[in-house]
Amino acid sequence: xxxxxxxxxxxxxxxxxxxxxxxxxxxxxxxxxxxxxxxxxxxxxxxxxxxxxxxxxxxxxxxxxxxxxxxxxxxxxxxxxxxxxxxxxxxxxxxxxxxxxxxxxxxxxxxxxxxxxxxxxxxxxxxxxxxxxxxxxxxxxxxxxxxxxxxxxxxxxxxxxxxxxxxxxxxxxxxxxxxxxxxxxxxxxxxxxxxxxxxxxxxxxxxxxxxxxxxxxxxxxxxxxxxxxxxxxxxxxxxxxxxxxxxxxxxxxxxxxxxxxxxxxxxxxxxxxxxxxxxxxxxxxxxxxxxxxxxxxxxxxxxxxxxxxxxxxxxxxxxxxxxxxxxxxxxxxxxxxxxxxxxxxxxxxxxxxxxxxxxxxxxxxxxxxxxxxxxxxxxxxxxxxxxxxxxxxxxxxxxxxxxxxxxxxxxxxxxxxxxxxxxxxxxxxxxxxxxxxxxxxxxxxxxxxxxxxxxxxxxxxxxxxxxxxxxxxxxxxx
Numbered sequence: 001x002x003x004x005x006x007x008x009x010x011x012x013x014x015x016x017x018x019x020x021x022x023x024x025x026x027x028x029x030x031x032x033x034x035x036x037x038x039x040x041x042x043x044x045x046x047x048x049x050x051x052x053x054x055x056x057x058x059x060x061x062x063x064x065x066x067x068x069x070x071x072x073x074x075x076x077x078x079x080x081x082x083x084x085x086x087x088x089x090x091x092x093x094x095x096x097x098x099x100x101x102x103x104x105x106x107x108x109x110x111x112x113x114x115x116x117x118x119x120x121x122x123x124x125x126x127x128x129x130x131x132x133x134x135x136x137x138x139x140x141x142x143x144x145x146x147x148x149x150x151x152x153x154x155x156x157x158x159x160x161x162x163x164x165x166x167x168x169x170x171x172x173x174x175x176x177x178x179x180x181x182x183x184x185x186x187x188x189x190x191x192x193x194x195x196x197x198x199x200x201x202x203x204x205x206x207x208x209x210x211x212x213x214x215x216x217x218x219x220x221x222x223x224x225x226x227x228x229x230x231x232x233x234x235x236x237x238x239x240x241x242x243x244x245x246x247x248x249x250x251x252x253x254x255x256x257x258x259x260x261x262x263x264x265x266x267x268x269x270x271x272x273x274x275x276x277x278x279x280x281x282x283x284x285x286x287x288x289x290x291x292x293x294x295x296x297x298x299x300x301x302x303x304x305x306x307x308x309x310x311x312x313x314x315x316x317x318x319x320x321x322x323x324x325x326x327x328x329x330x331x332x333x334x335x336x337x338x339x340x341x342x343x344x345x346x347x348x349x350x351x352x353x354x355x356x357x358x359x360x361x362x363x364x365x366x367x368x369x370x371x372x373x374x375x376x377x378x379x380x381x382x383x384x385x386x387x388x389x390x391x392x393x394x395x396x397x398x399x400x401x402x403x404x405x406x407x408x409x410x411x412x413x414x415x416x417x418x419x420x421x422x423x424x425x426x427x428x429x430x431x432x433x434x435x436x437x438x439x440x441x442x443x444x445x446x447x448x449x450x451x452x453x454x455x456x457x458x459x460x461x462x463x464x465x466x467x468x469x470x471x472x473x474x475x476x477x478x
Contacts, residue, residue: 060087063124076117083124098169099125102454103146113144115152122156126163141169145199145454154181158188165194169475173201173227173452182209182231186216189223197475199227201255201452210237217244217251224250225475229257229286235268242271246278253284253312253474261291269296276303276310284474286314288342297324301331308337312472316344316371325352332356333363340468342447344373344399353381360395361388368394369467371447373428374402379409386412389421397426397467401442410438426467 061083068075082101089097101121103112113121125142142160149157154177160167172185182205189195205213210233213226238259245251261268269292276282290296297320304310325348332338348356353372360367372385382400386409389395400413414431416422424430429440447468 059090060124064120067120067123071120073116073120076111076113078111079113079117079121098141098143100143100454101147102143102171103148104453113147113149113153115148115150115156118144118147118149118153118156122160122163125167126160141167141171141197143169143171144175145171145173147175149175149177149181151178151181151184153177154184158184161185161188161192161195168194168196170195170197171199172203173199175203177203177205179204179206179208181205183212186212189216190219192220193222195223197225198223200231201227202230204232206232207234207237207260210234211240213237214240214244217241217248221250225253225284226251227255229255229288231259233259235259235261235263238268239271242268242275245275245282248279249281252281254282255286256290257286257288257314259290264291266291266293266296266299269299273299273303276300276307279307280309282309284312284472285310287318288314289317290315292318292320294321294324294327298327301327304331304335304338307335311337312340312342312468312474313338314342314468316342316346318346320346320348322348322350322352322355324348325355329355329359332359332367335364336366338367340369340447340472341367342371342468343375344371344445344447345402346375348372348375348377350378350381353377354384357381357384357388360385361391365392365394368471369397369399369426369447370395371399371445372403373399373445377403379404379406382409383412386416389416396423397446397471398422399428399446401428401440401445405440407437410440413440414438 061080064080064083065075067073079101082099086097086099101113144153147153149172153175154172157170157172161170177185177200182200182203185198185200186209189198200213203209205228210228210231213228214237217223217226233256238256238261241254241256245254259268268290269287272285272287276285292300292315296318297315300313300315301324304313320343324346328341352375356370356372360370370385377400382403382405385398385400389398400409410431413422413427413429417424417427417431424443426446428443428445430443431438432441433439446466448466450466
């Protein structure tokens with residue numbers, strides 16, 4: 001399927017070009033100079049009737065239309081529509097634009113972007129000066145999440161990272177990219193000096209791909225935030241990241257959610273704890289679904305006594321109980337940097353909630369947001385947390401849905417909201433009254449509601465849907 005010569009001849013009327021059945025070979029591709037200078041997928045020619053495709057009115061849209069004609073590539077109407085919007089933004093004078101071609105948009109009947117589509121996009125964007133950094137915190141790059149790029153698209157994404165010297169944000173989450181595609185992107189970042197934020201979430205690059213990204217962080221000096229959640233990383237690559245980050249002075253946020261770990265020794269938390277003792281730059285750390293138990297939590301807490309940079313810690317979906325909260329409560333008495341703490345989907349129960357509330361009420365004045373969603377906490381513990389808000393002026397965001405509400409809990413949080421101490425946008429519950437009784441309804445989980453999906457309308461850049469990312473901005477993107 002991969003050819004250096006002419007494109008394949010047109011093989012049938014009015015049918016889309018078939019997807020290549022094999023992925024680019026990284027060892028072949030990387031053997032030629034910069035590693036991404038040759039090779040094109042084979043396409044079939046197609047004739048278009050007049051009026052079948054909207055008339056191209058702008059620079060990017062026109063370039064895309066003409067390139068598809070020239071290369072006999074099927075025109076993706078979704079891409080054409082998005083490029084038209086970008087052209088209009090450019091005409092208004094915008095200097096930095098995020099090209100948003102997310103495949104999970106519910107607003108348009110989109111055709112998901114394939115590796116061949118991305119080849120055309122690469123040709124258009126590699127020298128375009130408008131896709132660059134912008135003063136708006138949610139604008140600066142290319143978002144192609146939830147598409148069908150596969151390793152073929154990863155090949156051209158890597159080439160784009162080499163050719164486009166103003167790209168600062170790239171979102172490739174859930175695109176069927178495997179270990180070979182991960183290797184190509186990681187090696188392209190060896191010489192890239194502009195990309196600040198990369199999302200590889202949900203691409204199964206596995207331990208092999210993870211090791212290439214860890215090696216990249218020893219060389220790259222510009223990347224500030226890297227998301228490798230749900231990528232099937234192994235223990236070896238998690239330890240490699242922990243080792244590399246003890247020396248990396250640039251990375252401010254990293255997501256290592258849901259690695260594939262075996263055994264009960266919590267070896268990864270030992271290495272991550274050591275990293276936190278040595279690292280003085282990391283601001284945001286996500287360790288969701290790491291099978292962390294109380295022993296592992298103690299390792300992290302021991303590191304937090306010494307760490308003075310971490311502001312956002314996510315240990316959700318683990319196996320932490322009230323014993324782990326005893327260690328954490330002690331840390332919060334002296335730690336003055338941690339601002340956002342996500343303990344969702346653990347089992348801290350009443351005892352753990354009371355440990356935290358006592359510390360927040362009498363000692364800690366730095367923590368701003370706490371999520372204890374689904375932690376088997378009953379009324380006693382939830383009311384204790386609400387009481388700590390009355391004496392702690394810094395503690396502003398609390399998320400409690402999924403626990404066991406009683407009448408006292410409903411009254412306590414309703415009072416906080418009514419008196420203005422707890423703003424409606426800063427919690428995931430809302431009070432309502434039925435037959436004179438107060439109840440709490442779920443609104444949303446506000447720490448990171450749009451981690452996997454984008455909002456239906458507009459951008460998710462307000463406190464309400466993404467409190468954690470707003471309170472601790474790292475990279476400026478979802």
